[in-house]
Amino acid sequence: MASTAKRLLEQLSRPGPHDVLRGDLALVGLPGVVFTPRAGLNLPAVAFGHGWLQPPGRYHGLLRHLASWGIVAAAPATHRGPLPSHRLFAADLRSTLDLVTTLRLGPDGISVDPTKLGLAGHSVGGGAAVLAAASNDTDNARQVKAVATVAAAQTMPPATTAARSVTAAGLHLAGEEDLLAPAAGNAEAISKEWAGPAQLRMISKMTHLGVTEGTHWSQLLLQGKPQYTAQRRVRALFTAFFLTTLAGDDTYRKLLDTDFRAARIEYDNRAALTNA
Structure with a gap:
């Protein structure tokens, strides 16, 4: 790995410079959680979709990490049953972005810039994030600029079909195992x-549940368990991606452009589209 990218990976895998506040989305009508920096105006924001059967609590470390780097991160706690509606889950992700954009956040009036919105998710939450991003064409007021997924699962309607209409920047992480x-x-x-x-x-050695945190009964049904190394890599790459695409900070672009063994690039069409 190039020395610059290695340094950035290590830097972004650690918490950022901001103190973090936690809030409850249920207070405004949608079950879920939101993490924000202690202060800030016109911040970027990301809505995160949980995996199949997973509570948002299994991603609090990731959400808190993003907030420590200046990104408002929220996750709805809906559609957690064995037969979730992927379409309605995607709608809840859009609603989450609406809430954090329009409501006062924190005691000092933290605000979100409606032009700096992103989506993310794990497993079916990743697929739902793709579905939510595909609705950009019908939601001119909340245009999503970036989508990041980890271990994305297929949905109904298919996320692969929805991807054909997503023009936002995309970062997709998959587990090698x-x-x-x-x-x-x-x-x-x-x-x-x-x-x-x-x-x-491709994240080296990561299993399906590698990005999750803590323990949960669903580990009896699903493959894998929390993996600290995989979590650090996902946090660093998500942070670099959203700071670059939403906050317009090119400081961490080198990490996204560098191919390295721990998270090797399997597909990249960014240069082709830039030159088109």
Whole structure:
């Protein structure tokens, strides 16, 4: 790995410079959680979709990490049953962006810039994030600029079909040892159908639940368990991606442009679209 990219990976895998506040979305009518920097105006914001059967609590570390780097991060706690509606889950992700954009956040009036919105998700939450991003065409007031997924799962309607209309920047991470959402069946197909600039990376040794935190009964049904190293890599790449695409900070672009063994690039169409 190039020395600059290695330094950025290590830097972004650690908490950022901001103190973090936590809030409850249920107070405004939508079950879920929101993490924000202690202060800031016109901040970028990301709505995160949980994986199948997973509570948002299994991603609090990731959400808190994004907030520590100046990004408002919120996750709805809806559609957690065995038969979730992917379409309605996607709508809840859009609603989450509406809430954090229009409501007063924090005691000092933290605000979100409606032109700096992103979506993210794990497993079915990643697929739902793709569905939510595809509705950009019908939601001119809340245009999503960036989408990041990890171990994205197929949805109904299909996330692969929805990806054909997503012009936002995309970062898709897949686990090298993920048996439930293998890259060849999900993340790769979504990446190659992506209408906008997209990159697919393979996270070394990561299983399906590697990005989750703590313990949960669903580990008896699903493959894998929390993996600290995988979590650090996902946090660093998500942070670099959203700071670059939403905050307009090119400080961390080198990390996104560098291919390295721990998160090797499997597909990248960004240069082709830039030169088109």
